[in-house]
Amino acid sequence: MVVAGRRYYSGRDVDRAVTIADLQAMARRRLPAFVMEYLEGGAEDEWTLRRNREVFSEIEFRPSTLTGVGIPDLSTTIFGRKMRLPFIVAPTGFNGLFQYQGDRLLAEAAAKAGVTFTQSTVSNMRIEELSGIPNLSHWMQLYVFRSQAFMDELVGRAEKAGCQALMVTTDAATFGNREWDRRNYRSGMDPAFRHKLDILCHPRWALSVMARGIPPFGNLLDFLPADQQTFARTAIWSREQVEPDLHWTHIRRLRKIWKKPLIVKGVMTLRDAELAADAGADGIVISNHGGRQLDGAPSPITILPKIAGKLKGRITILADSGFRRGTDIVKALALGADAVMTGRATLYGLAAGGEAGATRAITVLEEEIRRTMALLGCRSVADLDRDHIKF
Template sequence: MPLAGRRHYSGRNLSRAVTIADLQGMAHRNLPAFVREYLEGGAENEQTLRRNRDAFSNIEFRPSTLTGVGAPDLSTTLFGTPMRLPLVIAPTGFNALLRFEGDRLLAQAAAKAGVVFTQSTVSNERFEALAAVPDLTHWMQLYVFRSQAFMDELVARAQAAGCQALMVTTDAATFGNREWDRRNYRSGMNPTIRNKLDILFHPRWALSVMARGIPAFGNLLDFLPPDQQSFARTAIWSREQIEPHLHWSHIQHLRRIWKGLLIVKGILSAPDAQRAADAGADGIVVSNHGGRQLDGAPSPMAVLPDIADRLKGQLVILADSGILRGTDIVKTLAMGADAVMTGRATLYGLAAGGEAGVARALAILEEETRRTMALLGCRSVADLNRDHLRTVRP
């Protein structure tokens, strides 16, 4: 049982945040209820959301001692490019709800930390604007829309902006049933009266976000008439325009028109991973969309070994969903991933303290990963494998 009186830090001093859970508490203090729910919620009964975390608890380490490990090397190579850390910031949308210019703050922190930033199609910034962030390794995430002309235009813009990779999300052709999120709105994007009143108890958020006006989704504006470019209208339009008949032929088409790295996100089986390779993908993301789409889907950790056994070396394998600790990162890498992606961890930092909060989140994950590898007796990311793990029954 937890010791009486224990609680995570939730003040405003970022230097006192020693875990991602501390940043989560700080974020919750800053955000009104309906924004917290958007950040935290999952689909339906949230079984998959819980399973993503439980999966890590069901895996034990098998440490080696007296290995003379010293300071472990966290560097790796991703798509032939040296990386300081085996970490990618995952694509997340509506980030301006958490902090004014949230996407830019995430990108700037990523560039300074030397990690990849993946920008969502439904970012509140245009691809071209974030491409100008100095030293940024910039990937683009794509939702496939009904209009192929519009989709092709988005891809061409990202190509011209210098995005190195195109990450196609495949598990959101039907929008997930996020029931608790939906309860916060009377209709469309209009919060309930209770949630509007709750904003009064979060004046810092209101002055940062609401007072300046939540920007619309910059990458979609060119396709909408001027009188329909509000945040709420664009959000509704984007959901309506997602291609419901998404198929492998769409991946093949994107492979023909996209000249950079192509990554398929939303893979949860080895057969689909093989299909991605056959369609010309350079990499995949083993992902259940953070538990926000199909409730009852498996954790990536449950399917990652099979995928790695069949595809390791043919594709770069990334994995996300539920990663909040350095121990989670090490377990995911040892299970066969080449690198991990995290969304909520850096969003907690963003909501807690802007760019400095994102930097703190990345520093915590790096520190925890390095310590875990040292205690495991492992010198480098390349040395991690399943011999370092043991799966236990829940």
């Protein structure tokens, strides 16, 4: 129900953001429409994008009372490492489009909050530029490319930089059809005339990002001649070089050369979760790529109970896509996830206010998780189970 006079805060003070939706409203005010479309849009009719959010309204809580909760402990352990909070910043590419040096700002916010940050292959900064951030728990996401030399070098760089886990994205061998995003451009990456005019209406963003030039994808630069190391050229190269014939053999090969935790992202069936475990993966991410790839795919949280019921304890189970509230994260934990990955939620904070905005997004989620667990009567993440929800 919409009540007259109600609206989300959309000013500049990130500390006034009460929810992720407030940070989303702030981001919409600051970013040009074509940039916001890149952040928020999905594939084709966006059925999956909508379903990712709608499904949470079908899950009810079953609270226990008089349990002497006190202040709930939100920590959990993933791959033998204690995590202060049960969520991880998901890998997202092109963060430099939202803020100058967006990858660094997001990673610094995560490090200060004690949250793991996952860097994308197509981040705008090199692995080495982020690895020195104090107290950063640093994971690296990997797209599988045709060039074995590139793959070996990137994995080697991640190892040398001290990355603690490698996450292989498997659902993007074919690029999703993001129709609304495509309508924003005349050709290639050249925005339509109306969007060029719209940039003039967003001077804070233009001075932060456009004035410095659109940043290229830092991890790809070494494989391009010096005169082709532009954003447009690196974007084209990455699309041309993604391996279309992706198979479990690629996972098994990576398992041989990467000795730390290996995670397969893009799992959507129990059978594939079992194959990931058989191939030597330490973890999986149940994911539909935030509704940006196959439209018509189900929400990961509907797949989660079946996979957790069979593989919980054998393999680390993560989930992403559609998480905007601490209540969403608690529901996933109760359904068997070991932790959740947040993409757009923390990006809204980044886009709204840089590091401070990303920090505020993390704080909002933390407060919501703690409050929800207290109201459920749960002292710790380990206490959450199917008895606390109806689905």
